[in-house]
Amino acid sequence: MTNKNRLRNQVFMAVLIGIASILHVIEGLFPPLPVPGAKLGLANTATLIGLRTLGFWPAIGISMARSLIGGLFGGSLFGPAFFMSFGGAIMSALAMGLISKLKKLGTNNIFVSVIGAITHSITQLTIASYLIKHSGLLYYLPLLLGLSTLTGVFIGLVCDKVMAILPAAFCAEQKSRD
Amino acid sequence: MKKKNTNVIMAIVLIIVGLSLLIGGKLLLDSRKTEERLYACVYSLTMAGRKLVKTLPLQEGNKQRYNFEGPLGVTVVEVDGLRVRVLSSPCPDQVCVQFGWLSQVNDFSACLPNAMMVLIEDGKTTGN
Numbered sequence: 287m288t289n290k291n292r293l294r295n296q297v298f299m300a301v302l303i304g305i306a307s308i309l310h311v312i313e314g315l316f317p318p319l320p321v322p323g324a325k326l327g328l329a330n331t332a333t334l335i336g337l338r339t340l341g342f343w344p345a346i347g348i349s350m351a352r353s354l355i356g357g358l359f360g361g362s363l364f365g366p367a368f369f370m371s372f373g374g375a376i377m378s379a380l381a382m383g384l385i386s387k388l389k390k391l392g393t394n395n396i397f398v399s400v401i402g403a404i405t406h407s408i409t410q411l412t413i414a415s416y417l418i419k420h421s422g423l424l425y426y427l428p429l430l431l432g433l434s435t436l437t438g439v440f441i442g443l444v445c446d447k448v449m450a451i452l453p454a455a456f457c458a459e460q461k462s463r464d
Numbered sequence: 465m466k467k468k469n470t471n472v473i474m475a476i477v478l479i480i481v482g483l484s485l486l487i488g489g490k491l492l493l494d495s496r497k498t499e500e501r502l503y504a505c506v507y508s509l510t511m512a513g514r515k516l517v518k519t520l521p522l523q524e525g526n527k528q529r530y531n532f533e534g535p536l537g538v539t540v541v542e543v544d545g546l547r548v549r550v551l552s553s554p555c556p557d558q559v560c561v562q563f564g565w566l567s568q569v570n571d572f573s574a575c576l577p578n579a580m581m582v583l584i585e586d587g588k589t590t591g592n
Contacts, residue, residue, distance in 0.1 A: 314557065322559050322560075322562040322563045322564075322573075360556065360557075365576070365577055366576035366577070367557060367576050367577060370576075394470060394471065394474055395471075396471060396474045396475055396478065397474055400478055414574070417574075417576060418507075418509055418514060418572075418574045418576075418581050419509075419513050419514050420514070420572065420581070420583060422570035422571075422572055423572070425492060425493060425496075425570055426489070426493070427489070428485050428486075428488050428489030428492055429485070429486060429489030429490060429492075429493065430489070431482075431489070432481075432483065432484070432485030432486030432487075432488070432489055433482070433486060434482075435478055435479075435481055435482030435485060436479060436482040436483070436486070438478070438482075439475050439478045439479055439482065442475075443475065446471065
């Protein structure tokens with residue numbers, strides 16, 4: 287990789303982290319979905335775009351950075367809610383990274399984003415069950431999975447739209463790497 | 465063009481799956497009605513586990529508010545006949561308030577910032 291590309295990628299990653307952090311905070315202001323604590327997962331768009339344009343590790347870095355910065359903004363840093371968001375963000379980035387290595391389905395933004403959303407909600411439910419030491423939470427699993435599938439489809443569509451207008455140079459990068 | 469088609473099919477299939485899960489999940493939640501006397505158990509949450517603070521019986525005509533002290537401040541729990549809710553909480557995200565009224569076994573409302581949980585239990589499991 288030339289120096290110029292490297293600089294460009296670093297700048298792009300920084301921009302994605304900034305966007306993700308802001309989305310993370312803004313999302314908290316939205317009116318709540320029917321299931322308490324459920325969110326759209328807007329910040330996941332930045333992770334997915336990072337995954338497509340920069341690769342596996344940068345995407346994980348973006349998701350870690352945005353939960354740290356988002357937690358700092360939201361005032362929940364290192365509280366229990368922070369660990370739920372941090373764990374969910376990392377696990378969903380990992381799952382999306384692995385799934386996107388699949389030959390056919392892996393190239394589909396909608397599929398990858400749904401996998402990410404589902405992993406996110408399962409991780410969060412697991413952490414929450416651990417924190418409140420009660421398994422009654424699992425009653426909400428089907429409801430949560432349904433909701434995250436729907437939001438995942440939405441986020442995947444958003445990613446498709448964003449990728450379509452990204453400068454061609456970034457998408458070319460991805461192709462040459464595969 | 466081909467990519468567009470797969471996208472549409474993928475989206476439709478996944479939306480159907482998602483909707484059916486939503487409906488299934490709702491039915492599962494609604495299938496828990498019992499005639500038994502229920503209790504709203506208020507727990508304080510610590511890293512070591514949860515500790516029963518108070519048991520509030522849910523019965524007709526019982527309307528009362530209770531204050532519980534947590535690390536951030538006072539959480540107000542309101543009992544109204546056969547249902548209970550977290551009326552107000554000092555936490556920033558207010559998820560516990562958004563849970564709304566609880567009336568079935570295993571319904572719960574948890575507030576992680578203020579380390580507080582309200583859980584509905586029947587006579588058998590109360591306090592476990």
